[in-house]
Amino acid sequence: MHIGLISILSLVAVVSAWLPSDTDLFGPEPQTNATFSNLSAGKGRVVKKWLPSSGKIRGVNLGSLFVVEPWMASTEWATMGCGSSKSEFDCVMKLGQDAANAAFKAHWARWITETDFDDMASYGLNTVRIPLGYWIDESLVYDSEHFPQGGLAYLDKVVGWAAARNIYVILDLHAAPGAQVAQQPFTGQYAPTTGFYQDYQYDRAYKFLQFITNRIHSNTAYRTVGMLEVLNEPVNGQSSLVNTYYPTAFSKIRETESGLGITDNAKKLHVQFMNKLWGSGDPKSGLKDLSNTAFDNHRYLKWDTSVKVSQAGYIAASCADQVASDGDKPLIVGEWSISPADAVEQSSAFEVKSGSNSGFYTKWWAAQVIAYEKQQGWVFWSWKAQLNGDYRWSYKDAVEKGIIPKDPGQAYNQGVC
Structure with missing residues (x-):
């Protein structure tokens, strides 16, 4: 049984799903000498498909909204009553289903509000990536599994807020059935081993991807959702991921669209895959059709042992960074931060309390923006975090503290790269 808002809008004509750079979503003016065609978008709405691209993705993840990660939301986790629970699964078991449902509904209502979207727009952001757990389709949850119920109604609300502000939305299967990674709260369950990589x-x-695809195309609240990522951060060494899961996931999304009468490529979703450089295989090798595909890479230099751990080393590495492999078009860096290696986070060269390193963090942010905008753009992890004033994982805090300018285009005026 699906628990959520049943909108009378679910019967309206299909809206178009696209890359924002294919339309005038980010502004009415195309690049010089660009060509365009008018595309029907349903209910008399027309969008323009610009060739070449007229803008870059500049966005933030809504981390810990629908898949809570206690490390980045400790105060919130305690307020919810989750205590020392390592994941949503554990917290629901601890509280019991009814109490957990109430706790999570309160969390969804306060973690991201409509005011956050006003702030994002005022900070020059045009995209949000929303991590989802498969359990948002409650028909997929086994009796032996424990997850909060009622999230779909809040997802409908959040994507509607984005649409009202012309903010592009990427939906992401962040937490897969059985857990695609062991011992990670971002899978929704702190599983001792990976359980995802098998047919059932x-x-x-x-089924999750088909459910979400149908909702995107049949509910106008989702009218600026143009991309669906089939799996977040898979592990390496799983041949069936590339040979079976990726091509079948792609075909299931297209079959759903076909069943809805969507045959025009301009109205189909972009289907996104972690790229070859992530290290879990090259998705292109298993796909016969690359139309309306997109690619993702996550760049956390704090865990890259090839990077020299110094202010100059981080900036140099970012300026020289190559985040796409051949054929990764379009490529979006879907997660990144300005957090250095764990061992030096509080050292004099990197601490954030005194403000003495503010200039470095502004320049490192700028270097990464410049590198990632050589591709289609970027989505920072995350919009907000509760880390006792540490802005390195929180775009909102970094802007409020003057580390990140309100205009992301100022990255090109920082004298880096």
Whole structure:
């Protein structure tokens, strides 16, 4: 049974789903000498498909909204009553289903509000990536599994806030059935081993993707959702991921669109995959059709042992960074931060309390923006975090503290790269 808002708008004509750079979503003016065509978008709405691209993705993740990660939301986690629970699964078990449902509904209502979207727009951001757990389709949850219920109604609300501000939305299967990574709260369950990479779990993921695809195309609240990522951060060494899951996930999304009468490529979703440089295989090798595909890479230099751990080393590495492999078009860096290696976070060269390193963090942010905008753009992790004033994982805090300018285009005026 799906628990959520049943909108009378679910019967309206299909809206178009696209890359924002294919339209005038980010502004009415195309690049010089660009060509365009008018595309029907339903209910008399027309969008323009610009060729070449007229803008870069500049966005933030809504981390810990629908998949809470206690490390970045400790105060919130305590307020919810989750205590020392390592994941949503554990917290629901601890509280019991009814109490957990109430706790999570309160969390969804306060973690991201409509005011946050006003702030994002005022900070020059045009995109949000929303991490989702498969359990938002409650028909997929087994009796032996424990997850909060009622999230779909809040997802409908959040994407509607984005649409009202012309903010592009990427939806992401962040937490897969059985857990695609062991001992990570971002899978929604602190699983001792990976359980995702087998046929019956793949089948549940396909159903999730079809469910979300149908909702995107049949509910106008989702009118600026143009991309669906089929799996976040898979592990390496799983041949069936590339050979079976990726091509089947792609085909299931297209079959759903076909069943809805969507045959025009301009109205189909972009289907996104972690790229070859992530290290879990090259998704292109298993796909026969690359139309309306997109690619993702996550760049956390704090864990890259090849990077020299110094202010100059981080900036140099970012300026020289190559985040796409051949054929990764379009490529979006879907997660990144300005947090250095764990061992030096509080050292004099990197601490954030005194403000003495503010200039470095502004320049490192700028260097990464410049590198990632050589591709389609970027989505910072995350919009907000509760880390006792440490802005390195929180775009909102970094802007409020003057580390990140309100205009992301100022990255090109920082004298880096």
